[in-house]
Amino acid sequence: MGLVVQKxxxxxxxxxxxxxxxAKRIVDAKKNGHQVVVVVSAMGDTxxxxxxxxxxxxxxxAGREFDxxxxxxxxxxxxxLAMAIKNLxxxxxxxxxxxxxxxxxxxxNKARIIDVTPGRIRTALDGGNIAIVAGFQGVSADSKDITTLGRGGSDTTAVALAAALDAEVCEIYTDVDGVFTADPRVVKKARKIDWISSEDMLELAASGSKVLLHRCVEYARRYNIPIHVRSSFSGLPGTWVSNEQPNGDEQVEHAIISGVAHDVSEAKITVVGVPDKPGEAAAIFRAIADAEINIDMIVQNVSAAATGLTDISFTLPKTEGHKAIDALEKAKAAIGFDSLRYDDQIGKISLVGAGMKTHPGVTASFFQALSDAGVNIELISTSEIRISVVTRQDDVNAAVVAVHTAFGLDSDSDEAVVYGGTGR
Amino acid sequence: MGLVVQKxxxxxxxxxxxxxxxAKRIVDAKKNGHQVVVVVSAMGDTxxxxxxxxxxxxxxxAGREFDxxxxxxxxxxxxxLAMAIKNLxxxxxxxxxxxxxxxxxxxxNKARIIDVTPGRIRTALDGGNIAIVAGFQGVSADSKDITTLGRGGSDTTAVALAAALDAEVCEIYTDVDGVFTADPRVVKKARKIDWISSEDMLELAASGSKVLLHRCVEYARRYNIPIHVRSSFSGLPGTWVSNEQPNGDEQVEHAIISGVAHDVSEAKITVVGVPDKPGEAAAIFRAIADAEINIDMIVQNVSAAATGLTDISFTLPKTEGHKAIDALEKAKAAIGFDSLRYDDQIGKISLVGAGMKTHPGVTASFFQALSDAGVNIELISTSEIRISVVTRQDDVNAAVVAVHTAFGLDSDSDEAVVYGGTGR
Incomplete structure (x- = not known):
């Protein structure tokens, strides 16, 4: 039995x-013969x-003192937690x-891990100890000041330690049973996923799935650390996330679609009446980048030949909306657009699955499902293993349910089928 | 202007x-031209x-995790606190x-400071910062584990930093105005002491005065650091504690008595019927010491010649009472005493003042005051600059008031007079 990291x-x-x-759960892992490293977050609302x-x-x-x-x-x-374990x-x-x-x-407040040197953890483990590590925090290489890792920091701590200690698995304990084919609060028939590839998980995380953050999955993928997301309240197995399907599992062809994610935390800004000439788009997104705003989808309309003007739309977190509007208004003269439209009543639905690379027809079926549900599509964006659309926010739940059913993901259906359609 | 440490x-x-x-008070000290190092305890009931x-x-x-x-x-x-200062x-x-x-x-849980290497504090100060330091804690030289210093640990941190940084003064801010000639809750006419020698302060602390702990005063005396105990709620000067009277003060003869301390936290154990032969007392106090109990006063009665037996009484913290009784009962056969008596209804009154070394008659006046107040004395113990007696706990307050008045310490009297009596 090897080393496990639990978070x-x-x-x-x-x-x-x-x-x-x-503490009992941790001790059980130890009794099963594992070396155990535990990463823990702050209690509840602390x-x-x-x-x-x-x-x-x-x-x-201020940053330093806040950390x-x-x-x-x-x-x-x-x-x-260490006391409770010793008490057992x-x-x-x-x-x-x-x-x-x-x-x-x-x-x-949002430091990045640049190295992990777990000498003291190794010594503690070799001495027969369970090692408990504070999540979310580190120490700056330069200033020796204490830093925090920002959102998802504890998960990232766990994966980073798992990589540095060459752990068998990084178990992320949470208050849900794992990763689902859709948000179970929206889709009653959502199904827990037993295994999902790191690649698909990255897309789901980027598309609004909250269970694991992109950053932690990316770290795990880079260092080839299997993640097992599971509930700390039940004893049930959860979802495995790894680069390769776990050994021992049947290597049958698996579902082409991993899940449907949705996200209602974004807004859309449309820059109206942009001169259709080289450098205009660059000027817009330079202004946004200088304000340190991350954007998601970008769409440029086909230029109306008569006017020589076009519209550019992009989505971004609602929380950054005002900052983006301010930045663009300041750059208005330099860029030379007509006006700005801001819309925070949008939602995004994404279909994720590495299988769609090799299975034609997925896109067509996706749009058909949305159409059958009466959902209008405003923006479209695709990657090799994901299709995302922006719709009215009010349509999001119906859209997710419809797409989930259309791709055979509902739990009372048979296992998700291999899809065979025509054209993508 | 030099460096001050505030706690x-x-x-x-x-x-x-x-x-x-x-934060405002700290900034005021900085504005006055001082370099400021602040030692802070945990908030309220944290x-x-x-x-x-x-x-x-x-x-x-467990100790390590508890720390x-x-x-x-x-x-x-x-x-x-650092945030609040930056906000100013x-x-x-x-x-x-x-x-x-x-x-x-x-x-x-009760580590002792063995060294202070304040390189980062010095760098922060040189960079124009106010340095805020966590009281009560350190790091073990051997294990690199975090330790706490136990009771009075933050005061000791402040004095130790003051010594290491060669501070002008260590200011201990608290919720009382300074050190008083007696506990103001017991003696209405208790007077704030403007200056007290380290030596006298040590005896007061050992005798039940709670304002400064023995350990912190001892550290300050060893490194010759003046302490200024004062209120953080008023702007008033408090009490200076130092080895020498501060420069600039009139070097007049000062009061021979610094104050009256009392302590109702002790209990008395009497070991009855101890064979009056060499090694018996040693056996008793070896048993106590092995149980890691600190004792205070010890009195051995004159042996009754007829029986060859004697009684030995000692006082100790009430919290250690049961442990001491257990230890002695276990050693009963080896020691060979008759029985144990335990009394937790005692109190101790102590008169402290370096002046009593050179002024005869203090002891006699002390006993006379107790006698006049109808207080019966059960045990007596003296040092060169202190007399302590044990009485019934119910008599303690009356005894303290009587002694305070008898030695001219009451605040509406003139300044404490130089005492001239006969015989001590």
Whole structure:
């Protein structure tokens, strides 16, 4: 038996009872003969409470001190978890990100891991300990200051440690049973996925699936670490995410479609009346990039020959909407467009599956399903293994349900079938 | 203007408002031209809440993890304090004990400082920052594990940093105005002491005065660091504690008595019927020491010649009472005493003042005052600059008031007079 890294989120360790329940699960893994490294988030609402305190003393908390503050949350949960494990008769030691060797750049509040040197973790494991590591945090290589990793930081900590320690698997424990073929709150017949390729998972994460963040999956793919996402509340197996299908599984042809993701957190900006000449699009997106805004889909209309003007639309997180409008208004004279339209009542539906590369007809079937459901398509974007459309936000749920059914993903149907259509 | 170290206790930073008030005071010191290092405790009840959480997951939390847990408290307060200072337009950086170079031994929960290497603090100060340091914590030289310093740990951190940084003064901010000639809750006419020698302060601390702990005063005396104990809620000067009277003060003869301390936290154990022969006392106190119990006063009665038996009484913290009784009962056969008597209804009154070394008659006047107040004396113990007696606990308050008045310490009297009596 080898080494496993387990990660528990804040909802799994929300109170003393949760910590004790998680401790039992960890001890079970140890009893099964594994070396166990545990990455833990802050308890329940701790981080929010700390942010609230910070806002009370300062309207704009500074990066370095904000990170120092927030990292107190994991310090509490990791120490309590180590105590709870020791109380079950097993040895455990807790480590801060810094102690665990999580080395980052110096960008406070959203640092990136640049190296992992887990010497103390290895020593603790060799001494028979379960090692508990604070998620979400590291130490800057340059300044030696404490940093935090931003959204999904604890998952990324777990995968990074798994890579550095050459773990068999990185288990991400959460409050859902795994990755589903669609959001079960929207699609009643959504089915838990037993295995999904890293490639498909990346697309699902980028398309609005919340279970695993893109960043963590990308790290796992690069270092070839299998992830097992599962519930800390049940004993059920969850979803495996890996580059190759796990050994031992039947190597049968699997479903071409992994799932349907949706996202209602984006808005659409249309730049109206842009002169249709070289350099215009570059000027628009330079203005957006300079404001440090990430955009998602971009569509340029075919130019109306008569006017020599065109429209350019793009989607971006709603939270960045005002910043983008401001940036474009400031650059209006230089770019020379007519006006801006802002629309935050949009939704995005994405169909993801590596199988669509080799199975023609997927796109046609996707559009047919949307059409049958009476859903109008406003924007389209595709990758090799994904098709996304933007619709009215009110249509999103119906669209997801319709597409899920059309591709045979519903749970009371047979296993998702190999699709054979015509043309894509 | 030189460097000052300021220490703020948990009651001074109990909430966001407290943190902002303290931040203003710190900025004032900086504006006055000082380099400022601040040592801060955990906010209000944070430490108690963390202890409560620990007890919920484990009845006997382990030392290393318990220290990891508790140090989260100062991490929160120091980061918030640094943010609040930055919000006032001044640069501040917070440092954990480990980052500040507070090196300790490896005794978790009550580590001792063995070295202070404040390189990062010095760099922060040289860069124009106010340095905020977590009190109560350090890092073990051997294991590199996080340690806590136990009771009074934040005061000791402040004094140790003051010594390592060659500070002009260590200011201890608290919720009282300074050191008083007696506990103001007991003696209405207690007077704030403007200056007290380290020597006298040590005896007061050992005798039950709670304002400064023995350990911190001892450290300050050894490194010749003046302490200024004062209120964080008022702007008033407090009490200076130093080896020599501050320069500039009139070098007049000062009061021979510094104050009256009392302590109702002790109990008395009497070992009855001990054979009066060499080695018996040693056997008793070996049994106590093996149980790691610190004792205070010891009195052996004159042996009754007829029986060859004697009684030995000693006082110890009430919290150690059961442990001591257990230890002695186990050793009963080896020691050979008759029985044990346990009395937790005692109190101790101590009169402290270096002046009593050279002024005869203090002891006689002390006993006379107790006698006049109808207080019966059960045990007596003296040092060169202190007399302590044990009485019934119910008599303690009356005894303290009587002694305070008898030695001219009452605030509406003239300044404490130089005492001239006969015989001590």
């Amino acid at each position: 528990y989120g804040g909802s799994s360790v929300a109170d003393a009872e949760g910590i004790k329940r998680v 981080t929010d409470e700390l942010i609230d305190l910070a806002e009370q003393v300062s309207p704009m908390p 120092m503050l927030l990292t107190a949350g994991e310090r509490i949960s990791m120490a309590l 008769g097993h040895e455990a030691q807790s480590f801060t990100g810094s102690q665990a060797g999580v080395i980052t750049d110096s960008v406070h | 703020y206790g948990g009651s001074s930073v109990a909430d966001a408002e407290g943190i902002k008030r303290v 430490t108690d809440e963390l202890i409560d959480l620990a007890e919920q997951v484990s009845p006997m939390p 990891m847990l508790l140090t989260a408290g100062e991490r929160i307060s120091m980061a918030l 337009g001044h640069e501040a950086q917070s440092f954990t004990g480990s980052q500040a170079g507070v090196i300790t031994d490896s005794v978790h």
